Amino acid sequence: MKLRILTIVPILALLLLVGGCASTPGEGSAGDGASTGGFGSGDGATTAGAVEGGSWTGSALDDPASPLSTRVIHFDFDVSEIRADYRDVVIAHGEYLAANPTVTVTVEGHTDERGSREYNVGLGERRANAVKRLMLAQGAFETQIVTVSYGEERPLALGSDEAAWAQNRRAEILY
Amino acid sequence: MKTDKVMKKIILFILLSCWYLQAEAALTIEITEGAEGSLPVAVVPFGWEGSGTGPGQQIARIISEDLQRSGRFKTLPVADMLARPHAGSEVEFRDWKVLGMENLVVGKVQPHGTGGYLVRFQLFDVYKGEQLTGYNIPATERDLRATAHHIADIIYEKLTGQRGAFATRIAYVISSGDTADNRKISLIVADADGYNPQTIVSSKDPLMSPAWSPDGRKLAYVSFEKGRPAVYVQEVFTGRRQKVAAYKGINGAPAWSPDGRKLALTLSKDGNPEIYVLNVGTRDLKRLTNHYAIDTEPAWSPDGRSLVFTSDRGGKPQIYRVPASGGKVKRLTYEGDYNARASYSPDGRLLTMVTRQGRAYRIGVLDLESGGLQVLSEGQLDESPSFAPNGSMVIYATKSRAKAELAAVSVDGRVRQRLALQEGDVREPVWSPYTRSNRREP
Numbered sequence A: 001m002k003l004r005i006l007t008i009v010p011i012l013a014l015l016l017l018v019g020g021c022a023s024t025p026g027e028g029s030a031g032d033g034a035s036t037g038g039f040g041s042g043d044g045a046t047t048a049g050a051v052e053g054g055s056w057t058g059s060a061l062d063d064p065a066s067p068l069s070t071r072v073i074h075f076d077f078d079v080s081e082i083r084a085d086y087r088d089v090v091i092a093h094g095e096y097l098a099a100n101p102t103v104t105v106t107v108e109g110h111t112d113e114r115g116s117r118e119y120n121v122g123l124g125e126r127r128a129n130a131v132k133r134l135m136l137a138q139g140a141f142e143t144q145i146v147t148v149s150y151g152e153e154r155p156l157a158l159g160s161d162e163a164a165w166a167q168n169r170r171a172e173i174l175y
Numbered sequence B: 001m002k003t004d005k006v007m008k009k010i011i012l013f014i015l016l017s018c019w020y021l022q023a024e025a026a027l028t029i030e031i032t033e034g035a036e037g038s039l040p041v042a043v044v045p046f047g048w049e050g051s052g053t054g055p056g057q058q059i060a061r062i063i064s065e066d067l068q069r070s071g072r073f074k075t076l077p078v079a080d081m082l083a084r085p086h087a088g089s090e091v092e093f094r095d096w097k098v099l100g101m102e103n104l105v106v107g108k109v110q111p112h113g114t115g116g117y118l119v120r121f122q123l124f125d126v127y128k129g130e131q132l133t134g135y136n137i138p139a140t141e142r143d144l145r146a147t148a149h150h151i152a153d154i155i156y157e158k159l160t161g162q163r164g165a166f167a168t169r170i171a172y173v174i175s176s177g178d179t180a181d182n183r184k185i186s187l188i189v190a191d192a193d194g195y196n197p198q199t200i201v202s203s204k205d206p207l208m209s210p211a212w213s214p215d216g217r218k219l220a221y222v223s224f225e226k227g228r229p230a231v232y233v234q235e236v237f238t239g240r241r242q243k244v245a246a247y248k249g250i251n252g253a254p255a256w257s258p259d260g261r262k263l264a265l266t267l268s269k270d271g272n273p274e275i276y277v278l279n280v281g282t283r284d285l286k287r288l289t290n291h292y293a294i295d296t297e298p299a300w301s302p303d304g305r306s307l308v309f310t311s312d313r314g315g316k317p318q319i320y321r322v323p324a325s326g327g328k329v330k331r332l333t334y335e336g337d338y339n340a341r342a343s344y345s346p347d348g349r350l351l352t353m354v355t356r357q358g359r360a361y362r363i364g365v366l367d368l369e370s371g372g373l374q375v376l377s378e379g380q381l382d383e384s385p386s387f388a389p390n391g392s393m394v395i396y397a398t399k400s401r402a403k404a405e406l407a408a409v410s411v412d413g414r415v416r417q418r419l420a421l422q423e424g425d426v427r428e429p430v431w432s433p434y435t436r437s438n439r440r441e442p
Helices: A002-019 A043-047 A084-099 A117-137 A162-168 B056-069 B093-097 B144-160
Strands: A072-074 A105-110 A145-151 A170-174 B027-033 B039-043 B073-075 B103-112 B116-125 B130-139 B169-176 B184-191 B198-203 B207-212 B218-223 B230-235 B241-245 B251-256 B262-267 B274-279 B285-287 B295-300 B306-311 B318-323 B339-344 B350-357 B360-367 B373-375 B383-387 B393-400 B403-410 B416-421 B425-431
Touching (some): A084 A117, A105 A117, A117 B251, A117 B262, A117 B295, A117 B339, B039 B056, B039 B144, B056 B073, B056 B103, B103 B144, B130 B144, B144 B184, B169 B207, B169 B403, B184 B218, B207 B251, B218 B251, B241 B262, B251 B295, B274 B295, B306 B339, B318 B339, B350 B373, B360 B393, B393 B416
Parallel strands (some): B039 B103
Antiparallel strands (some): B103 B116, B116 B130, B251 B262, B350 B360, B393 B403, B403 B416
16 A cells, blocks of 8 residues: 555656646636636746747746746645745746736645645645735736645645655645 | 453454445445443344345344444354244244343345345344344345345344434545546445445545535535536435535535535635535525634534534634524634534534644544543544434544544444545545435334
8 A cells, every 4th residue: 555655656746746737727617807717837838938949048937947946835834924945936936927917827725634624725725825925915916826725635745744744735836 | 241341453344245246445344442331132144035045144244243333232143153043933042141142133034026025023132032123124135235224223223222323324535546647536425334335426636525415315515626626516316416616715614504405615705714604595695704714614503503613713723603693703622722623413412523632633522511522533643523313423534554544433432443445545424314214113
């Protein structure tokens, strides 16, 4: 059983990082403008010069040296404030959104597995909102940022130890 | 009364007859703790008056396992029986007194109608030498297991004075698959003993928080299948479903009102998680809480007059109560710094919840009158407790050996059992209410 779980981890991690909620089409539900308009997880990548020339001259999003390449923000236990070591990353994303008002982003909030599930959905939302607020403070528009909380339902690391939990307490920024 | 000590680690595997091997995802039930003072009872393999082998042994085994599983009974192994009577006229009470049996169940099955059966059983008090009850119950091939559970319910009620809950069902969420491609999350409905598991929804995205309607015919649940959460109500038997909440933000934690007309929900459409009450018929939506903290996990009192919910308005998650019509919120838990996901016992006197003990998350029961909190489970990551409809047991999710499983514990904490699925992580068990098919008398 353990072996099986170990093999899932990298696959799951990849799926979460790369795929995210890319499969989500534009939402058709009633009256919330924020969540409509296609999440466009492809937007950042397809507009980039990387497709043509293999360089990132067109978009800082594809520059591995840019803080924008960091898309996972980790949190301390039972906390939704953004850690000092991640503030610059979130600020950079906020500035990028402010400079590119057609770009939209989904911020997913996640928690570790401890405690009750629906309460964790609440905690995950708080984390996603903390990221969103800091982005808005950089001049990004409300309509550019959709938040979704998965609570503990989509762990990055399987396992029930502090190392796995630390990885799972996170917000993911998905372009 | 036998002087058996607490029978730690006695493992009782539910035998899988060939007949039921096709139920591949069946739960394996192990009783990990026994209890002193359990009542000795013998269930003799039922006779069969038709040709071939017949279902008599199977029925007696299901009855015997139900009784054993409740923790209230200690059943006699068939191999230890000195006789195998099938009717009262064949019973020598001496044979059973010698073995220390206080009660005896005998019965037989006859062919009845086309492809049907007539199941007859009698329950005896061995010491008085009297019949306590007995019935003839017609059954079809399909409902033989259910018939056996009904018989177990009748015996349980006769001997304990409490209504049985063997013929009820459970719903739970199971996550399986070891690659991104075959990852599957399913909502399952099964008999209370884990047999006959049936998938009613499955998705590559999370499914959460199943909740039975009071008539046991519908399940409300949360699905992330559209990339964000929405609450659905699905008819268990037809599979028909409707989306009842898909607002911006959180749509979660559905809970049916006792009259089945309303759903309490957690929505964050107005900024942060609050408790709302949705009238399912009229779609009228009413907000019940108003606080910048997380308010979630509503559960109705059995009289429908109030709801309990989890809130961290005091800094840490605790259980609060609010009148169903809205109004003043009252804090109910003060012990410890983490109490969440409460739900009422059927008689409204207890709340079961997740409570943190040191670093461990366990299942607790709060006596609403005395305010005393009793911890029932022993795991590190226990969650999602749900009362049986007769209030005798609490089913919950636990983690052992890195695998999520279901477990059940008697409300007094004396009898604990694991329900181990063969594949996948099992979580969020919810015990069904009694339904119309739970005949009290056949």
